[in-house]
Every structure is written in structure tokens, then in C-alpha cells.
Amino acid sequence: MDPILEVKDITKYFPGIKALDGVHLCIRPGEVHALIGENGAGKSTLVKILTGVYSITSGQVFLDNRPIEFRNAIEAQEAGIAAIHQEASMFPELSVTENIYMGHHLRNSKTGMIDWKSMKSSTRELLKKMDLAIHPDTLVKNLGVAQRHMVEIAKALSLDARVVIMDEPTSALTLREVEDLYKIVRQLKKAGKAIIFISHKFDEIFEICDYFTVLRDGKYIGEGNVADTTVNNIIRMMVGRSLDQLFPKAEAEVGKRVLEVRGLSQIGYFKDISFTLNQGEILGFFGLVGAGRSELMRTIFGIDPHSAGQVLLDGKPIALTSPKKAMQQGIAFVPEDRQMQGIVLGLSIAKNITLPQIDAVSRAGVLNAGRERSLTEEYGTAMEIRAAGWQVDADTLSGGNQQKVVLAKWLATRPRILILDEPTKGIDVATKAAVHKLVSDLAADGIAVIMVSSELPEVLGMSDRIFVMSEGRITAEFARAEADSDEIMKAATGHSIQQRETNEGEMEAGMMEAVMMEEEKG
Amino acid sequence: MSDLHDLQNRKTGLVQGSRLVDESSLRERLILLFTKWEVLLSLLFVFEIVLFTNLSPYFFDYFNLMNAAFTFSEKAVMALPMIFIIMSGDIDISVASIISLASFAMGNAAAGGADGAVLVLIGLAVGLGAGMFNGFFVTRLGMPAIAVTLATQSLFRGISQAVLEDQAYTKYPESFSFFGQGYIGNTVIPFELLIFAVLALLMGFILHKTTYGRKVYAIGNSKEAARFSGIAVDRIRFINFALNGLFSGIAAVMLTSRIGSTRPNIALGWDMEVITLVVLGGVSISGGKGTLPGVVVAILLLGYLKFGMGLMNYSAKVMVITTGILLLVAVLIPNFLDMVKANRKLKMQQALNP
Numbered sequence: 001m002d003p004i005l006e007v008k009d010i011t012k013y014f015p016g017i018k019a020l021d022g023v024h025l026c027i028r029p030g031e032v033h034a035l036i037g038e039n040g041a042g043k044s045t046l047v048k049i050l051t052g053v054y055s056i057t058s059g060q061v062f063l064d065n066r067p068i069e070f071r072n073a074i075e076a077q078e079a080g081i082a083a084i085h086q087e088a089s090m091f092p093e094l095s096v097t098e099n100i101y102m103g104h105h106l107r108n109s110k111t112g113m114i115d116w117k118s119m120k121s122s123t124r125e126l127l128k129k130m131d132l133a134i135h136p137d138t139l140v141k142n143l144g145v146a147q148r149h150m151v152e153i154a155k156a157l158s159l160d161a162r163v164v165i166m167d168e169p170t171s172a173l174t175l176r177e178v179e180d181l182y183k184i185v186r187q188l189k190k191a192g193k194a195i196i197f198i199s200h201k202f203d204e205i206f207e208i209c210d211y212f213t214v215l216r217d218g219k220y221i222g223e224g225n226v227a228d229t230t231v232n233n234i235i236r237m238m239v240g241r242s243l244d245q246l247f248p249k250a251e252a253e254v255g256k257r258v259l260e261v262r263g264l265s266q267i268g269y270f271k272d273i274s275f276t277l278n279q280g281e282i283l284g285f286f287g288l289v290g291a292g293r294s295e296l297m298r299t300i301f302g303i304d305p306h307s308a309g310q311v312l313l314d315g316k317p318i319a320l321t322s323p324k325k326a327m328q329q330g331i332a333f334v335p336e337d338r339q340m341q342g343i344v345l346g347l348s349i350a351k352n353i354t355l356p357q358i359d360a361v362s363r364a365g366v367l368n369a370g371r372e373r374s375l376t377e378e379y380g381t382a383m384e385i386r387a388a389g390w391q392v393d394a395d396t397l398s399g400g401n402q403q404k405v406v407l408a409k410w411l412a413t414r415p416r417i418l419i420l421d422e423p424t425k426g427i428d429v430a431t432k433a434a435v436h437k438l439v440s441d442l443a444a445d446g447i448a449v450i451m452v453s454s455e456l457p458e459v460l461g462m463s464d465r466i467f468v469m470s471e472g473r474i475t476a477e478f479a480r481a482e483a484d485s486d487e488i489m490k491a492a493t494g495h496s497i498q499q500r501e502t503n504e505g506e507m508e509a510g511m512m513e514a515v516m517m518e519e520e521k522g
Numbered sequence: 523m524s525d526l527h528d529l530q531n532r533k534t535g536l537v538q539g540s541r542l543v544d545e546s547s548l549r550e551r552l553i554l555l556f557t558k559w560e561v562l563l564s565l566l567f568v569f570e571i572v573l574f575t576n577l578s579p580y581f582f583d584y585f586n587l588m589n590a591a592f593t594f595s596e597k598a599v600m601a602l603p604m605i606f607i608i609m610s611g612d613i614d615i616s617v618a619s620i621i622s623l624a625s626f627a628m629g630n631a632a633a634g635g636a637d638g639a640v641l642v643l644i645g646l647a648v649g650l651g652a653g654m655f656n657g658f659f660v661t662r663l664g665m666p667a668i669a670v671t672l673a674t675q676s677l678f679r680g681i682s683q684a685v686l687e688d689q690a691y692t693k694y695p696e697s698f699s700f701f702g703q704g705y706i707g708n709t710v711i712p713f714e715l716l717i718f719a720v721l722a723l724l725m726g727f728i729l730h731k732t733t734y735g736r737k738v739y740a741i742g743n744s745k746e747a748a749r750f751s752g753i754a755v756d757r758i759r760f761i762n763f764a765l766n767g768l769f770s771g772i773a774a775v776m777l778t779s780r781i782g783s784t785r786p787n788i789a790l791g792w793d794m795e796v797i798t799l800v801v802l803g804g805v806s807i808s809g810g811k812g813t814l815p816g817v818v819v820a821i822l823l824l825g826y827l828k829f830g831m832g833l834m835n836y837s838a839k840v841m842v843i844t845t846g847i848l849l850l851v852a853v854l855i856p857n858f859l860d861m862v863k864a865n866r867k868l869k870m871q872q873a874l875n876p
Contacts, residue, residue: 303749303750322754323749323750323751324754327752333750335750340744341744341750342750343747344740344744344748344751345744346739346743346810346811351736351740355748355751355753356751356752358736358737358753359733365732366731367731367732
């Protein structure tokens with residue numbers, strides 16, 4: 001069958017980075033096409049080109065065999081390409097109808113005014129066709145994550161889209177909601193639409209997709225029928241090496257207990273969290289987006305408040321009142337949102353690295369250029385940051401190099417406890433491997449590490465112990481040896497609660513409560 | 523600047539593989555220098571001096587140039603802490619009203635027989651108090667700076683208006699007149715200009731050489747990232763507002779002493795003039811970018827523009843229009859230059875790496 005959409009040899013530059021390098025993609029009608037690649041492989045850039053957000057540096061896009069270039073998102077929409085983004089980009093204060101028709105309101109042909117009546121009735125029809133029990137007047141802020149995704153899909157359908165791009169649509173969905181999504185994807189397929197399905201989860205790819213294309217480091221690697229390939233094959237194409245080489249967790253001697261969290265709660269975010277952390281240990285925290293992991297770490301670092309519980313360092317309770325206090329206790333925190341929280345984009349590499357240590361590179365409040373330079377060089381060099389100079393602004397660096405700056409700035413504080421929130425999100429494969437090696441080395445040096453990650457292979461490969469969180473609670477704990485990806489996924493989606501032996505009485509109680517909650521729901 | 527290039531030229535420890543543009547070459551360094559806003563502004567200032575010197579025989583005269591400083595020193599003093607406010611992403615549009623309030627307090631005390639030193643203390647204390655009042659609402663109660671200072675703009679001036687109505691305080695002691703009218707020793711250098719020079723050096727040092735200044739830059743670029751780096755963001759912002767109030771108090775002393783009277787409409791409209799100086803000086807209105815020397819150049823540029831135009835008998839309206847155009851240019855040019863630089867870099871990158 002003739003392709004609807006074809007991408008031929010496209011290249012895209014950003015200042016300092018070559019984001020796409022000779023990429024091909026061929027989408028046929030009635031096909032669910034998996035776009036596979038690690039974070040930073042160029043998937044998002046490609047999607048943004050297809051939806052008219054970015055322009056192409058070189059190469060061509062063909063729609064129905066005709067060359068086309070979208071100058072903006074509206075042109076792409078009009079050409080029949082719609083994207084459903086990872087984090088739903090909607091207007092929370094507006095109704096479902098308004099969201100669906102935002103940008104292409106129906107008008108009364110006589111008066112030229114917005115035709116609410118027909119918009120509402122066609123929204124109702126759309127939702128009915130998708131088997132969704134949502135009222136057209138509901139405000140989007142009152143919908144769950146899954147329902148929002150469905151509304152976005154409805155919007156794509158209202159636009160009569162022929163190519164629907166779904167960017168990790170299941171990352172925040174429960175198993176049941178994923179099934180609903182599959183149903184709709186199959187409907188779309190039957191109707192002859194083409195679907196570009198971006199996912200990190202292999203079971204999904206094998207369940208729903210027909211064809212796949214793999215990208216790595218912005219380059220086209222290969223394509224094929226899903227039915228003719230294996231998971232290992234795809235992984236090899238994604239990372240250029242096999243899985244066990246990727247996560248080089250070295251054996252580290254686990255020392256004495258440094259941190260203990262007892263019954264920590266924050267209303268609305270997490271409840272009754274208890275765990276211990278030892279020297280030289282890497283604790284993995286796995287869960288779906290919104291499980292409360294980041295909020296928990298922010299509280300431990302003193303950024304957000306807590307409503308109950310305490311944190312003990314070397315057996316003594318510490319006050320969680322400010323990041324500065326946490327730093328003085330030897331805690332470092334690499335946050336999830338690198339661009340907003342991790343790094344100050346408008347400052348130079350040097351100024352970023354010394355920022356948490358600003359008092360150490362000054363005397364009586366006056367900056368000491370020599371000390372600043374030596375601290376920057378010591379940690380910047382160790383992290384092998386690629387840049388034209390230490391005075392280069394951080395916003396000109398690639399994601400991977402920015403993350404190295406963030407790591408350098410926190411390692412410069414010589415922490416005893418290092419909390420990493422999604423440390424390899426959106427960075428290239430080489431840097432990712434470097435980060436994994438670094439974290440492993442740090443643990444070997446006796447630093448206690450907490451690593452929050454949504455990538456299961458990363459959690460499985462790096463962690464000594466794995467905690468799974470779902471809806472603000474720890475729902476399971478696994479030792480490295482007994483960790484099993486199916487069990488972990490189940491605990492993360494709240495589908496079943498892993499029962500196990502534990503020394504922590506409080507935690508047992510917390511888990512029982514979670515089980516009860518689960519039963520009430522069921 | 524020299525240590526910056528020193529650092530770059532050492533090339534120690536950096537992975538050099540991705541160096542796209544050799545920033546150390548003379549040509550690149552010249553391009554870098556002459557696309558700096560402060561440098562462009564300084565060139566404009568030199569041009570202005572040459573122009574007026576040719577147009578009027580009275581312009582380039584030591585005594586006249588010094589005396590002209592009386593017309594801009596107070597606003598110049600107010601612009602210094604305003605740099606910190608705007609640099610950290612805040613705004614304060616109540617500074618002229620703080621002058622009104624502080625001047626009213628001084629006039630009231632003078633009517634009661636207070637001497638010069640006491641009046642100065644009262645002016646500074648009222649200014650500091652008003653600034654802390656702003657800072658409290660912005661940082662403790664988390665209200666937007668624009669809303670808080672919009673309210674206190676009315677509130678502070680309203681107090682002096684309510685009491686004074688159409689009256690004025692005009693009786694100030696002899697010992698008070700020096701701060702706004704005096705000269706240093708036997709020279710023709712106004713004492714006001716000395717106050718500004720000393721404070722400019724002090725604030726420049728704080729902004730560019732201390733941890734406090736670095737924190738202000740970090741906050742202006744990203745409040746959240748600064749907080750995640752252990753910086754007490756709200757404390758710094760509070761101190762900024764307090765300083766802004768204190769410096770308005772200093773300006774109130776200078777101005778009240780210079781004109782020797784207090785009316786409720788004293789310094790009316792100065793809020794925007796002070797903010798104009800800061801923005802024209804190259805401080806980004808969204809925070810995080812700019813330098814104090816840039817603002818000093820902007821102060822001199824506008825101050826002597828006014829003086830020169832006065833000599834040429836241009837009306838005040840021409841002056842206002844000129845300021846408006848300059849301000850638009852000040853916002854446009856740096857953005858335009860950034861765009862050109864980014865494009866140029868992208869082109870070089872493609873040329874090197876096809």
C-alpha cells in the first residue's frame with residue numbers, strides 16, 4: 001500500500017547539537033507504527049517536525065507522495081497530522097467540548113458566531129463512538145490522566161486526522177486504562193488511520209504495533225515487521241549493545257545505615273513512607289508518573305513540607321526545612337526537571353558548578369576567583385563536560401552535558417547521600433552509560449544513592465534494592481536477586497500488591513492499608 | 523573581563539572535540555566585544571558628547587557638566603538597588619511614593635524642630651521601613667511584586683497627600699541643605715554626585731564580586747533552580763526590597779534637601795524613569811541578565827541628553843520622545859544580536875559538520 005507519510009533523509013540542527021541525522025520513516029494507512037529509541041534518540045524532535053513545531057534543516061517530508069513543509073502547527077493539523085503528547089497539553093479550566101474544538105471552533109454560517117450547539121452534539125457523538133462516559137461540559141481539570149488522553153484522541157478525530165501520533169500514551173495509565181486505549185487504537189486502525197506509537201515498553205510494542213522504526217543518537221538504525229523480530233533484537237538496535245553491558249553496577253560493600261525514613265507523609269502526595277538506606281547502596285524507586293516518588297524526594301531534600309513522619313540521619317532526626325539544611329547534612333539532590341530545577345540555564349558552566357558551594361568559594365561573602373576556578377576544573381574535568389569553555393552559558397549545552405554539569409555541581413558538595421530523580425531522562429546513550437558508571441563508582445566509594453527512575457531496565461540493572469510506589473505508597477520491595485519485571489510492573493500499576501516479609505513493622509501496616517484500599521476499589 | 527579570556531585560553535580539562543568557533547581569535551573577540559550592549563551604549567554616549575560639544579559652546583564645560591549632575595543624581599541612586607530588584611525578576615513601582623512618604627516624614631519632623639542629622643536618619647528609616655513593608659508582602663505572603671507595589675504606590679503617597687493636602691513643608695534647617703546643594707570642599711563637584719559614585723562602586727562590587735550578587739543572578743534566571751541549589755530565594759528578594767526602600771530614603775534626603783520643600787506630588791512619575799534607566803542599561807526586564815556599569819552609562823547618557831537638549835532649547839516633549847525611542851532600541855537590539863549570533867553559530871556548525 002502507498003505510504004500516507006514519508007520522511008526522507010531529514011537532518012535537524014540545534015545550536016551545538018545535531019538532533020536528527022539522515023532519518024527515514026515510512027507510514028502506511030491502517031498501520032500502527034512503533035517509533036523506538038532511547039530518550040534523546042530524536043523521537044521527540046521528529047514528532048515536532050511532523051507536527052510543524054520545528055523546521056527541517058535538510059531533507060524532505062512527503063504526504064501522499066507530494067513534498068510538503070509545515071511552517072506551523074496549524075498547517076500540520078490541516079494536513080491531517082495530529083499528536084497526542086506525553087503530558088497532555090490541554091486547557092484545564094475549559095470544558096471537554098472547548099478543548100476538542102480549540103483552534104477550529106464551529107461557526108454558525110449566518111451569524112458568524114461560535115456554534116455551541118453543534119459543537120456539543122458532535123462532541124457527544126465523538127465520545128460515544130469512542131465508548132467514553134464523559135460529559136461534553138466537564139472541565140478538563142476534573143478528568144483523570146487517562147480520560148484526558150482519550151479527549152486528546154477525540155480531538156485528533158474531530159480534526160479528521162489521518163496520522164495520529166501517540167507519544168508514550170500509556171506512561172501514566174493503569175492496566176485497565178491501557179486496555180481501553182488499545183481498543184481505540186484498534187478502532188482507528190480499522191478506520192484506515194495511521195498511528196505512530198512511541199513507547200518504551202516492549203510488551204506494548206509487541207501487543208499493538210505492526211511495524212517499527214528504530215532511531216539512535218538522531219540516526220536512522222533500521223525498520224521491520226514487529227512479527228519478525230525479537231525484544232533482544234530491538235534492544236540491540238536501540239542501544240548498539242546488549243542489555244547487561246549497559247548497567248554496569250559494580251559490587252559495592254554495603255556499609256552501615258546512614259538514612260532512615262519513618263512514616264513520612266505529605267497529604268495528597270505520599271503516605272506512610274518508610275525505608276532505610278545504607279552506605280554504598282543504590283536504592284531504586286520505580287513507579288508510574290504521579291506515583292509520588294519525586295514529591296517524596298523533594299520533601300527529604302527540604303523543598304516541600306511534610307505532614308507526618310521523620311527522617312533520621314545516623315540515627316538522629318533531622319529537620320527537613322530547607323535545601324540548604326539538607327546540603328549541610330550531606331544530602332545532594334539531582335532533580336527530575338533539569339532545565340527548570342537542575343541547572344540555571346542563563347549562567348555559565350562554572351557558575352552553575354559552584355552555585356551550591358558558593359559559600360565555600362568565597363571569603364566573607366566576597367567571591368574568590370581562584371577557588372571558584374579550581375572547584376570548577378576539578379569537578380567539571382571529572383565529568384568530562386563537552387563545551388567550548390567553562391564560561392559558556394549552560395543553555396547552549398546538549399541535554400547530556402547539562403546533566404553532567406548538574407552532577408558536577410552536586411558532587412562538588414561531597415555528599416554522603418545522593419538522590420537522583422530520573423538521572424538519565426532525555427540524554428544520549430553515551431552519556432547515559434557514563435552516568436550509570438559514575439553512580440556505580442560513587443556507590444563503591446561508600447556514597448548512599450537513591451535513584452528514582454521510570455525505566456525498568458535501568459532500575460533492574462542499577463539497584464541493590466528496589467522500592468515500587470503507586471498512588472503515594474510503597475507497594476512492594478525487592479532485593480536485587482529476586483527482582484522480577486512483571487511483579488514490579490504489577491506493583492507499580494496498583495494491580496496487585498506484592499506480599500512479603502519485612503522487618504519494618506510500620507511499613508507492614510502501611511502496606512496492609514494499601515491492600516485494603518485496593519480491595520475497596522475492586 | 524581579562525580573567526574570563528584567561529580562563530578560556532587555558533583550555534584546561536575541557537573536552538575540546540566540540541569546539542566549533544574559536545572564540546579566542548582576534549576577530550571573534552572583537553565581534554563579541556562590539557555586540558555587547560554596554561559597549562554600544564558607551565559609543566552612543568561618546569557620540570552624544572561630541573555632538574553637543576559641536577552644537578553648543580556651553581556644553582563641554584567642566585562646571586556645567588558637574589552642575590548637570592544635580593539633575594540626575596537622585597534617580598541615579600534609586601536605579602542602583604532597582605538593578606537588583608529587576609535582575610532577580612521582581613519589580614518595584616512604589617519608589618517615588620516612598621520618596622513622598624519619607625520627605626513628608628522629614629518635613630513633619632523639621633516643623634517640629636529636628637536638626638539635619640535627625641532628618642537624615644528619619645528619611646533613611648522611613649525608606650527602609652517602606653521597602654521592608656513591600657518585601658514582606660512579596661516574599662512572606664507570596665503576592666506578585668507588581669501588585670504589591672502598585673498598591674503601595676497609592677498607599678505611601680496617599681498618606682502624605684491626606685495630611686498635607688495642598689500645603690507644603692518649606693522650613694528646613696540650615697544644617698540640612700548640604701546633602702542636596704553642597705559641593706565637596708572647594709571643588710565644583712556636587713556632594714550628590716559623590717554619594718552616587720560611592721554607592722555605585724559599593725553596589726557594583728556587591729552585584730559582581732560577592733556571593734549575594736551571584737545569588738541575585740541565579741534567582742533572576744530561575745527561581746526554582748536557585749531554590750534547588752540551596753539558595754534562600756525569598757530572603758534575598760526581601761533584602762532587595764529593603765535596599766530599594768533604603769536607597770529611596772537616601773534619594774528622598776537628597777531631593778528634599780536640594781529643593782528645600784515637600785509637596786505631596788514630589789518626585790511624581792520617577793518610578794518609571796528609574797526603571798527606564800535600568801532597562802536602558804541592559805538589564806533584562808525578565809531578570810537574570812545585565813550589568814551595573816551598563817546602567818551607569820545609561821544614567822549618564824540620559825542625564826546629559828537632557829542637559830544638552832536643554833541648552834539647545836528643545837522642549838521636554840522632545841526629550842520624552844527620544845527616551846521612548848532609545849528604550850525600544852534597548853529592548854530590540856540585544857534580542858536581535860542574540861538571534862544573529864545564534865544563527866551565525868548554527869551556520870558555522872553546519873559548515874564544519876555537513
